[in-house]
Amino acid sequence: MSAKALLFDVFGTCVDWFGSVSSTLSKLADELNPDTDINAITLAWRQAYFDGMSEVRNGNQPWRRVDEIHREALDRLLLEHGLDQLSEPQRIQLNLVWHRLAPWPDTRKGLAMLRKQSYVATLSNGNLDLLMDLQRFGKLQWDNLFCSDLFQHFKPDPETYLGACRLMNLPPEQVMMVASHRSDLAAAESFGLRSAFVRRPTEFGNIIPADSAIQGDFDYVADDFIDLAQQLEQTT
Amino acid sequence: MSAKALLFDVFGTCVDWFGSVSSTLSKLADELNPDTDINAITLAWRQAYFDGMSEVRNGNQPWRRVDEIHREALDRLLLEHGLDQLSEPQRIQLNLVWHRLAPWPDTRKGLAMLRKQSYVATLSNGNLDLLMDLQRFGKLQWDNLFCSDLFQHFKPDPETYLGACRLMNLPPEQVMMVASHRSDLAAAESFGLRSAFVRRPTEFGNIIPADSAIQGDFDYVADDFIDLAQQLEQTT
Numbered sequence: 001m002s003a004k005a006l007l008f009d010v011f012g013t014c015v016d017w018f019g020s021v022s023s024t025l026s027k028l029a030d031e032l033n034p035d036t037d038i039n040a041i042t043l044a045w046r047q048a049y050f051d052g053m054s055e056v057r058n059g060n061q062p063w064r065r066v067d068e069i070h071r072e073a074l075d076r077l078l079l080e081h082g083l084d085q086l087s088e089p090q091r092i093q094l095n096l097v098w099h100r101l102a103p104w105p106d107t108r109k110g111l112a113m114l115r116k117q118s119y120v121a122t123l124s125n126g127n128l129d130l131l132m133d134l135q136r137f138g139k140l141q142w143d144n145l146f147c148s149d150l151f152q153h154f155k156p157d158p159e160t161y162l163g164a165c166r167l168m169n170l171p172p173e174q175v176m177m178v179a180s181h182r183s184d185l186a187a188a189e190s191f192g193l194r195s196a197f198v199r200r201p202t203e204f205g206n207i208i209p210a211d212s213a214i215q216g217d218f219d220y221v222a223d224d225f226i227d228l229a230q231q232l233e234q235t236t
Numbered sequence: 237m238s239a240k241a242l243l244f245d246v247f248g249t250c251v252d253w254f255g256s257v258s259s260t261l262s263k264l265a266d267e268l269n270p271d272t273d274i275n276a277i278t279l280a281w282r283q284a285y286f287d288g289m290s291e292v293r294n295g296n297q298p299w300r301r302v303d304e305i306h307r308e309a310l311d312r313l314l315l316e317h318g319l320d321q322l323s324e325p326q327r328i329q330l331n332l333v334w335h336r337l338a339p340w341p342d343t344r345k346g347l348a349m350l351r352k353q354s355y356v357a358t359l360s361n362g363n364l365d366l367l368m369d370l371q372r373f374g375k376l377q378w379d380n381l382f383c384s385d386l387f388q389h390f391k392p393d394p395e396t397y398l399g400a401c402r403l404m405n406l407p408p409e410q411v412m413m414v415a416s417h418r419s420d421l422a423a424a425e426s427f428g429l430r431s432a433f434v435r436r437p438t439e440f441g442n443i444i445p446a447d448s449a450i451q452g453d454f455d456y457v458a459d460d461f462i463d464l465a466q467q468l469e470q471t472t
Contacts, residue, residue: 127405128403129405132380132404141377143372144364144368144381149403150386167364167365167386168365168368169303169363169364
């Protein structure tokens with residue numbers, strides 16, 4: 001079951017977007033409107049990202065970078081949550097919170113372990129400069145950053161998974177998708193890739209239950225990246 | 237004259253292809269045919285790469301990865317130079333010499349200095365897995381690997397330079413091309429990018445003179461990456 005390359009979902013799988021976004025919003029709200037429902041605005045911002053991608057995937061919107069989807073949603077949410085006094089420079093800065101998301105505690109070490117066994121690359125719906133910034137912010141070393149903008153398609157469109165395989169010159173069966181989301185892995189499997197589920201139970205704070213899986217649901221099911229590296233070492 | 241991102245040509249500019257390829261061929265010839273003209277076969281292999289890309293750029297050939305261009309040329313050159321006894325596994329291995337080219341002595345340190353000032357990324361005609369391997373082999377840390385296969389165009393086609401700018405969401409005037417080849421920089425300038433020439437006088441061993449430039453020919457002219465980092469530091 002060895003894979004020559006691992007492709008990683010990023011938001012939720014590698015980085016704790018909920019923690020980073022909610023703590024940034026929290027600091028802002030303390031100054032501007034202490035009654036702000038931080039959890040609600042954080043989750044609504046994330047939901048708007050999914051809705052924005054769906055509009056593109058359905059053909060209702062032309063291609064858009066995730067930064068743009070985030071920004072449009074931010075303006076609406078600031079208005080709805082009584083934070084509309086934010087200036088344009090403050091909004092630009094706040095939108096960049098998605099470029100500075102903290103890795104989970106195991107991410108850096110686990111990724112370095114996995115990189116000794118195979119190529120490690122992102123396969124994210126984020127735009128490229130967002131991923132470049134996350135790589136720097138988290139002090140991560142990827143072999144490559146695959147992102148939606150390269151293909152002008154969002155996951156789970158086949159162009160993303162198969163495009164990354166093609167660019168690495170690897171058949172899908174030699175590539176494994178790593179994600180904390182069942183739908184991402186199910187799509188990857190349907191296009192011939194292998195699958196590794198990594199549990200991130202606090203992805204949505206503790207507000208919404210995160211996806212879960214048990215052994216057998218996917219090729220691998222791991223508690224974190226270090227666990228995944230150890231499991232892969234034992235089977236290769 | 238600050239640039240938010242630097243794009244690097246790779247073969248010759250970052251790595252010593254002549255030294256790595258000729259020393260690998262030399263070891264092989266010692267065993268198989270000590271009379272082999274190592275310089276001639278090394279230069280001919282490099283020339284075949286340019287010819288192969290021209291065929292694609294002229295529309296005479298469909299899109300091809302550089303690995304394929306290298307391999308086709310290798311088979312012809314082995315025959316011409318009395319080394320045709322090489323087995324298929326040996327040929328596969330030999331062709332991968334282009335994935336294991338030594339960086340110049342200043343490359344790693346200079347790149348790390350430059351990365352503190354701006355994004356640093358490749359913009360190479362090599363295929364992606366070749367660049368991933370060179371990154372690992374040279375222990376280099378790039379922000380991203382831009383390569384011909386992303387755009388299905390070779391430099392100096394505009395799709396490469398402008399494609400990298402677009403994916404980083406930067407206007408060309410905020411991006412600087414770094415190369416040891418005048419033609420690469422002239423093309424980049426014609427599409428609005430800035431230019432930095434780095435002298436690599438022994439790019440072709442000492443068999444063929446390498447490109448040279450004097451101050452004023454380009455936005456920057458430097459002796460190596462460390463010199464370039466120091467010059468950029470002083471002007472930003």
